[in-house]
Amino acid sequence: MEKIGIVIYSSGGNYRVSFDSEVFNVKPMGIFRKNNEKILVGDMVVFEVNEGDELNVITKLLKRSNEFVRPNISNVDNAIITTSITEPKLNDYYLDKLITIFQMKNVEPIILFTKSDLGISEESQEIINEYINAGYKVIISGDSLSEDTLNQLKQWTENKLSVITGQTGVGKSTFINKLTNLNLKTGEISKALGRGKHTTRHSEVFELFPNSLVIDTPGFSSLNLEKRDFELLPHNFFNFGDLFSGCRFNDCRHINETGCNIIPNSSKRTLKNYWKLMTKSE
Ligand SMILES: Nc1nc2c(ncn2[C@@H]2O[C@H](COP(=O)(O)OP(=O)(O)OP(=O)(O)O)[C@@H](O)[C@H]2O)c(=O)[nH]1
Ligand SMILES: [Mg+2]
Ligand SMILES: [Zn+2]
Structure with missing residues (x-):
C-alpha cells in the first residue's frame, strides 16, 4: 500500500518516515542513489508499505519548499x-x-x-x-x-x-x-x-x-548570506520589506538617500545591524 509521509530520521542509510503518527522504517529505491539524490530529514515522500519482513520502500520524493545544508534538512515552515x-x-x-x-x-x-x-x-x-x-x-x-x-x-x-x-x-x-x-x-x-x-x-x-x-538542531553552521543575497538584502532585512513602499528609489540602499522611508522609521540599533550585515559582505 502506498502512503505519503515525512522523513523524521536519517542516519547511515537508515530512514524513518512518519505517517499519521505511525513510524515506518524505510529504504529509498535504488534509483535515488543512482541519480545521486539524497533523502533529507523533512522530505515528503511516497513510500510503499510492505507486509512481513520486506522493507518499506521510498518510491518518490515530493518537491521541496526549501533546503538547508548544515543541518541537511528540508521543507522548514x-x-x-x-x-x-x-x-x-x-x-x-x-x-x-x-x-x-x-x-x-x-x-x-x-x-x-x-x-x-x-x-x-x-x-x-x-x-x-x-x-x-x-x-x-x-x-x-x-x-x-x-x-x-x-x-x-x-x-x-x-x-x-x-x-x-x-x-x-x-x-x-x-x-x-x-x-x-x-x-x-x-x-x-x-x-x-x-x-x-x-x-x-x-x-x-x-x-x-x-x-x-x-x-x-546544533544551530546552523552554514547560515550565511551568499553573494546574490546581498542585492536582495535592502528589501529583506528585518521589517524593511514592510517599510519599503515609501522609499523614493527602487534601488534604495537605505544608507543616506534623501526620501528614503526606512531610515527615519527605523531605530538606530536596527540600522546599525543592517549596515553591519551589508558591509560584512562587501
Ligand atoms: N535561568 C534560566 N536558565 C536557563 C533557561 N533556559 C536554559 N537555561 C540554562 O542554560 C543552559 C543551556 O541550556 P541548553 O538548553 O543546553 O542550551 P542549548 O541552546 O540547547 O545549547 P546547545 O545544545 O549547546 O546549542 C543550561 O544550564 C540551562 O539550564 C531559562 O529560561 N532560565
Ligand atoms: Mg541543545
Ligand atoms: Zn530606503
Whole structure:
C-alpha cells in the first residue's frame, strides 16, 4: 500500500518516515542513489508499505519548499530563533541576521527570548518591544510559560515543521524539555560557551505538540548570506520589506538617500545591524 509521509530520521542509510503518527522504517529505491539524490530529514515522500519482513520502500520524493545544508534538512515552515535575554547577553545582531536569512528562504520566524527569570533590563525590554511592534511572533520564556503563550505557540506550529535554532547555551533544548517529556540533554552554560561547542550534536525531529513537529538542531553552521543575497538584502532585512513602499528609489540602499522611508522609521540599533550585515559582505 502506498502512503505519503515525512522523513523524521536519517542516519547511515537508515530512514524513518512518519505517517499519521505511525513510524515506518524505510529504504529509498535504488534509483535515488543512482541519480545521486539524497533523502533529507523533512522530505515528503511516497513510500510503499510492505507486509512481513520486506522493507518499506521510498518510491518518490515530493518537491521541496526549501533546503538547508548544515543541518541537511528540508521543507522548514517555521524557525524558532532563540535568543537569551541574559547569559549569554541578548545578541540582537545575530537575531536580525537569522530573521533576514530565514525570511529570504520563505521560513516564518518565531522569536523566542529565554531566561526572562534572570531579569529583563530596560534596554532588553526596549529591544524585545521593537520586534513585537514590528509584528513578529514573539515568545518570552523563563521559569514558566503562560497558558496564553502556550496556546499561541501551538497555533503557530500546528501542522508545520519548525526548526529551533540559536547560539549555544541560549536554552533551546531546555525549552523543548519544558513542553515535552523528551528530556533532551542540556548543557552547563559556562562550559558550553568555553568550549564553543553545542550540547546538541544531531538534528532530530520531535513532536512538540500533537501535529506539530520540531527539529532540535546544533544551530546552523552554514547560515550565511551568499553573494546574490546581498542585492536582495535592502528589501529583506528585518521589517524593511514592510517599510519599503515609501522609499523614493527602487534601488534604495537605505544608507543616506534623501526620501528614503526606512531610515527615519527605523531605530538606530536596527540600522546599525543592517549596515553591519551589508558591509560584512562587501
Ligand atoms: N535561568 C534560566 N536558565 C536557563 C533557561 N533556559 C536554559 N537555561 C540554562 O542554560 C543552559 C543551556 O541550556 P541548553 O538548553 O543546553 O542550551 P542549548 O541552546 O540547547 O545549547 P546547545 O545544545 O549547546 O546549542 C543550561 O544550564 C540551562 O539550564 C531559562 O529560561 N532560565
Ligand atoms: Mg541543545
Ligand atoms: Zn530606503
